[in-house]
Amino acid sequence: MNKNRFPSLFQTGPQKIFFFFLLMQCQGLGWAQTPQMSENNSCLLCHADMQEDMKGSIHAQQGIFCNRCHGGDPAQPTKELAKAPGTGYIGSPNKQQIAEMCGTCHANVEVMNFYGIRTDQLAQYKTSMHGKKLFEGDTNVAVCSDCHGEHDILPVGDPGSSVYPLNIPKTCNRCHGNEKLMSQYKLPADIFKTYQHSVHGKALLEEKDLSAASCISCHGYHGAVPPGARDVGTTCGKCHMNEKKYFLESVHAGISAQGKFSECISCHGNHGVQPASKALYDQACVRCHSADTPEAKRGGEIHQMLDEAEEKLRSATILVKQASIEGFFVEPEMAALEAAKTNVIAMAPLQHTLLPERISELHKKVVSAAADIARSIHQKQQFLRWRKLSLIPMWVFIAMMISTLWIKYRQLHSRSREKQDEKKKRS
Amino acid sequence: MIKRWIKSWFAERYDVDQIEEAVKGQLEKPLPKNISWFHTLGSMSLFLFVSQVLTGILLLVYYRPTVHDAFESVKFITTTAYMGWLFRQIHAWGANLMIVVVFLHMLRTYITGSYKKPRELTWVLGAALFFITLVFGFTGYLLPWNQLAYWATTVGTEIAGAVPYVGNFVKTLLRGGVAVGGETISRFFVVHVIVLPWVLFFIIVVHLFLVRYQGIATMDPVSPGREPKLKEGVPFFPDHVLKEGIVFFILIGILVTLSVLRPFDLGEKADPLQTPFAIKPEWYFLPMYQMIKYFPKLIGIFITSLGPLLLILLPFLDRGKERNPLKRPISITLGVIGLLLLIGLGMLGALSETKKNFFGKTYEFNIYGIPHAFPSTGETQAKIQPPPSLS
Numbered sequence: 001m002n003k004n005r006f007p008s009l010f011q012t013g014p015q016k017i018f019f020f021f022l023l024m025q026c027q028g029l030g031w032a033q034t035p036q037m038s039e040n041n042s043c044l045l046c047h048a049d050m051q052e053d054m055k056g057s058i059h060a061q062q063g064i065f066c067n068r069c070h071g072g073d074p075a076q077p078t079k080e081l082a083k084a085p086g087t088g089y090i091g092s093p094n095k096q097q098i099a100e101m102c103g104t105c106h107a108n109v110e111v112m113n114f115y116g117i118r119t120d121q122l123a124q125y126k127t128s129m130h131g132k133k134l135f136e137g138d139t140n141v142a143v144c145s146d147c148h149g150e151h152d153i154l155p156v157g158d159p160g161s162s163v164y165p166l167n168i169p170k171t172c173n174r175c176h177g178n179e180k181l182m183s184q185y186k187l188p189a190d191i192f193k194t195y196q197h198s199v200h201g202k203a204l205l206e207e208k209d210l211s212a213a214s215c216i217s218c219h220g221y222h223g224a225v226p227p228g229a230r231d232v233g234t235t236c237g238k239c240h241m242n243e244k245k246y247f248l249e250s251v252h253a254g255i256s257a258q259g260k261f262s263e264c265i266s267c268h269g270n271h272g273v274q275p276a277s278k279a280l281y282d283q284a285c286v287r288c289h290s291a292d293t294p295e296a297k298r299g300g301e302i303h304q305m306l307d308e309a310e311e312k313l314r315s316a317t318i319l320v321k322q323a324s325i326e327g328f329f330v331e332p333e334m335a336a337l338e339a340a341k342t343n344v345i346a347m348a349p350l351q352h353t354l355l356p357e358r359i360s361e362l363h364k365k366v367v368s369a370a371a372d373i374a375r376s377i378h379q380k381q382q383f384l385r386w387r388k389l390s391l392i393p394m395w396v397f398i399a400m401m402i403s404t405l406w407i408k409y410r411q412l413h414s415r416s417r418e419k420q421d422e423k424k425k426r427s
Numbered sequence: 428m429i430k431r432w433i434k435s436w437f438a439e440r441y442d443v444d445q446i447e448e449a450v451k452g453q454l455e456k457p458l459p460k461n462i463s464w465f466h467t468l469g470s471m472s473l474f475l476f477v478s479q480v481l482t483g484i485l486l487l488v489y490y491r492p493t494v495h496d497a498f499e500s501v502k503f504i505t506t507t508a509y510m511g512w513l514f515r516q517i518h519a520w521g522a523n524l525m526i527v528v529v530f531l532h533m534l535r536t537y538i539t540g541s542y543k544k545p546r547e548l549t550w551v552l553g554a555a556l557f558f559i560t561l562v563f564g565f566t567g568y569l570l571p572w573n574q575l576a577y578w579a580t581t582v583g584t585e586i587a588g589a590v591p592y593v594g595n596f597v598k599t600l601l602r603g604g605v606a607v608g609g610e611t612i613s614r615f616f617v618v619h620v621i622v623l624p625w626v627l628f629f630i631i632v633v634h635l636f637l638v639r640y641q642g643i644a645t646m647d648p649v650s651p652g653r654e655p656k657l658k659e660g661v662p663f664f665p666d667h668v669l670k671e672g673i674v675f676f677i678l679i680g681i682l683v684t685l686s687v688l689r690p691f692d693l694g695e696k697a698d699p700l701q702t703p704f705a706i707k708p709e710w711y712f713l714p715m716y717q718m719i720k721y722f723p724k725l726i727g728i729f730i731t732s733l734g735p736l737l738l739i740l741l742p743f744l745d746r747g748k749e750r751n752p753l754k755r756p757i758s759i760t761l762g763v764i765g766l767l768l769l770i771g772l773g774m775l776g777a778l779s780e781t782k783k784n785f786f787g788k789t790y791e792f793n794i795y796g797i798p799h800a801f802p803s804t805g806e807t808q809a810k811i812q813p814p815p816s817l818s
Contacts, residue, residue: 327692329506387687398680402673409669416661 041065041074042082053151069093069101095134095143099125102144124223131223140181147171163221166204168214169195194272213239232270233263240264242349249353276348278303301356305363306347312370313337313344323377328384333373340369457660458667459645461539466643466667467674468532472556473631474675475525478682479563480624482518485511490570492616494609497572498696505693516686522564524682526711529557537741537762540750541644545654547742549637552630554739559627561711566619568709569612577697578706580615581607586716589724606699648748705780713776714769720779720794 043066044051054060059068067074071088073081083089093101103122105111112119125131125144133141147163154161162171173192175181182189195201195215203212218227218235227235233256237244247253247263256263267284268276281303289295320333343362350359437443458466489508491500504511533553536542542550569580584607588598603610642657661667708716715734719727737744745758752759775796782791782801790798 327690329502329693331502331506391684391687394683395680398676401676405669405672405676409666409673412666412669416666 042076042078043067043070043072043074046079050151057149057151057153058155059153064105068105095139095141098143098145099131099134121222124220128220128222128224129226140184142175146175165210165214166208168216169201169205172215191271198271198273199275200273232265236264240349243352246349246352249355249358251354278306298354298356302351302354302359305356305359306351309344309347309363309366312367313340316340316370316373319374319377323380326381328377328380330377330380333376336369336373336376340366340373343369453639454664455662456639456642457657458643458663459657459660461646462643462661462667464670464674465531465535467671468528468535469638470671471674471678472525472529472532473635474678475521475528476627476631478521479518479525482514482521483620483624485514486518487620492570492612494572494612494697497570497612498693501571502693512690513683513686516690517682519691520682520685520689522567523710524678524685526560526564528678529560533557533738534762534766538752538759539644539646540752540755540758542742543644543745543747543750544649544742546637546641546644549634549641550742551739552634552637554735554741556627556630556634557738558735559623559630563619563623563627564709564711566615566623569607569615570619571693572612572697573694574697574701574703575694575706577607577699578703579708580611582706582716583708583712584611586719586728589728591725608699644750646750648750707776707780710773710777714772717772717776717779717796 047066050066054065059065065074066072067088070093071090072083073087073089076082076084076087090097099122106117107119107122109119126135130141130143134143149162154164156163158164159166161167169192176187177189177192179189196205200213200217203209204214216224217238219225233244233247243264247256252261252263252266255261265273266287267280268274281299285296285299289299316337320330320337323333324330343366347359347362347366350362353359434443486504489500489504489511491497501515504515506512536550536553565580565583569576584598584601587601588594590597599605601611601614602608603614641654645657707713715731718731721727722730747755747758749755778792778798779794779796780792782789783798784790789801791801792798
């Protein structure tokens with residue numbers, strides 16, 4: 001028996017690798033002790049109130065303390081020695097310093113590599129409207145700490161973070177909702193209010209749908225810039241890929257490339273975008289085309305096809321549902337219904353081609369599927385009616401057979417009685 | 428000409444006259460004068476068995492006993508196969524009617540005291556036929572592999588598993604593993620289509636032989652020695668056969684009508700991960716199922732197993748000479764109590780864990796079948812409302 005069993009566990013190569021990774025995992029799970037903030041940190045002797053702010057921050061968890069941003073030597077026992085020349089003490093950094101200071105780590109691949117965090121934020125920021133203005137000397141613009149916080153920075157994935165997807169609109173609104181500040185840049189200050197009531201705003205803020213578009217989805221985050229007329233389609237097309245694809249086949253694509261037509265927002269609007277409705281054919285087209293022009297009529301034609309397809313799908317759905325309640329087996333019809341539904345859904349992006357002949361292909365499929373479903377359900381109902389009706393001749397036949405047998409039985413019965421009576425008389 | 432030729436062909440090889448005489452003897456065998464319409468129930472049980480075999484063979488053409496295919500194949504039979512819906516419905520309704528008819532046949536035998544000497548063995552075999560019919564129902568119920576079937580079988584086999592000493596073995600034997608699955612469906616299928624039909628067939632043969640050999644019981648008291656042979660009476664053919672013909676047509680009409688107007692729903696495919704609310708066995712097991720609820724598990728199983736035992740041993744326990752029900756007050760009273768108990772427990776079982784409306788009020792029945800007034804929506808909302816001081 002091997003008495004020295006445990007040491008042997010670490011003797012082979014693969015086992016050594018396994019235990020190395022196990023240790024690494026344990027650290028990741030928080031088994032390893034993180035350095036205590038108060039240990040050798042004389043800053044907290046005076047700034048004890050900062051300890052609470054820092055405690056939950058991602059930086060404190062990673063052992064990054066005051067001196068990394070503010071300079072100084074926290075190992076010194078007195079305030080004077082800690083802030084003495086040569087310690088790199090800078091006190092409260094200004095906005096430009098903040099951007100550069102964050103960049104010392106966040107733009108350093110060697111540091112960030114292990115956290116899997118991108119290192120182009122500073123470079124992006126410098127291309128953004130915020131960054132450009134800042135380095136031009138405008139200190140009103142947002143820098144890292146304005147969005148991410150200062151001492152209490154949380155990871156982006158933490159719901160408490162100011163840059164968590166659900167919190168982004170409110171964070172941007174801290175400045176972009178400030179009328180006084182925005183008036184300096186001739187920007188509207190009511191964007192958040194408009195966005196709040198938009199289809200994206202409702203999805204994000206009311207339904208907590210993290211996939212819904214917020215400010216950064218269109219404007220970018222570290223490299224935030226307002227998209228130009230030509231870029232809007234690309235921005236919207238990041239999520240609405242099919243709409244974008246089909247729009248490029250439309251007659252509007254050409255004038256959009258020339259910058260004369262803002263592809264999506266011309267019809268749908270921007271911050272206050274509402275759920276796409278067929279009513280746009282009546283409202284948006286006439287903004288450029290008079291109602292009696294062939295272009296407006298083409299819009300009307302598409303509108304009619306969409307209406308009809310939706311109506312056919314709706315009535316087919318009701319029919320199948322009703323048949324299912326009545327106990328019919330409607331699995332094939334439900335499959336056909338799904339196919340029709342897919343086509344109706346596909347018509348939504350396809351309508352951006354503004355080509356009635358393309359849309360009519362799907363329209364015909366939906367109409368034909370709805371007719372097939374109705375026919376199939378009708379056949380089943382007819383068959384059941386036939387089954388029930390066939391019970392009538394069956395019971396007529398049974399009644400005839402029973403009557404015949406009964407008559408025969410009565411005859412035999414009376415004959416046997418007569419025989420019995422005769423016997424009695426004889427006896 | 429052809430008839431004569433055929434007759435002479437057989438006459439040269441067999442003793443046709445003797446065979447003719449035997450057949451004639453059986454056909455014209457006199458039946459007692461007390462033979463009634465209720466005496467046709469035995470033949471109707473036989474007819475239903477034949478119907479089950481024939482429709483079962485038709486179902487076997489398409490049915491596939493695997494977890495993956497069972498439900499789909501039954502769905503195919505019901506929706507696509509030519510007249511498959513009718514065969515399946517006749518088979519399903521036939522199974523239910525067979526239990527009713529066999530039970531009524533036993534009830535008639537009990538009331539007329541026909542189980543008494545010298546027909547004890549005929550009764551025992553009849554009781555065995557009734558139990559086999561129930562097992563037919565239990566094994567066949569799983570085969571469509573739908574949710575109800577799956578969970579009813581899970582509960583059923585779990586009850587079998589509670590029997591002391593042998594329970595676990597029996598449960599594993601039935602399931603073919605720890606849970607109801609592919610092995611169970613395979614076992615139940617083999618038992619349902621191979622084992623039980625042949626066992627039932629041979630018991631029917633012996634049962635019928637005894638019935639024909641001993642004849643139908645009269646209402647006369649039990650004879651001290653061997654029962655004298657009946658010399659005169661109603662001839663089996665054509666008198667009684669005509670009656671059976673009439674009942675046969677009525678039964679076939681009921682069977683088809685129920686199949687068309689009240690078809691059995693296939694439901695949803697079995698899902699071992701989704702337990703439906705209030706799982707119950709088929710109606711014919713409800714009295715037994717309900718009885719078990721009122722007692723600790725082992726006592727419940729012991730009491731419910733007493734029923735079948737008493738039924739089998741009945742002719743040996745009731746040794747009274749009288750057959751006339753009016754002269755057997757104790758037997759008839761016990762029979763009525765037993766019948767009421769079955770109906771009552773069955774109804775409680777059906778009502779348990781349901782909500783029903785009576786006179787405009789909703790009642791919720793607990794697992795014991797005891798009703799509790801269910802608060803109306805308004806009352807529920809009133810209960811949820813916070814006290815005025817907080818609102």
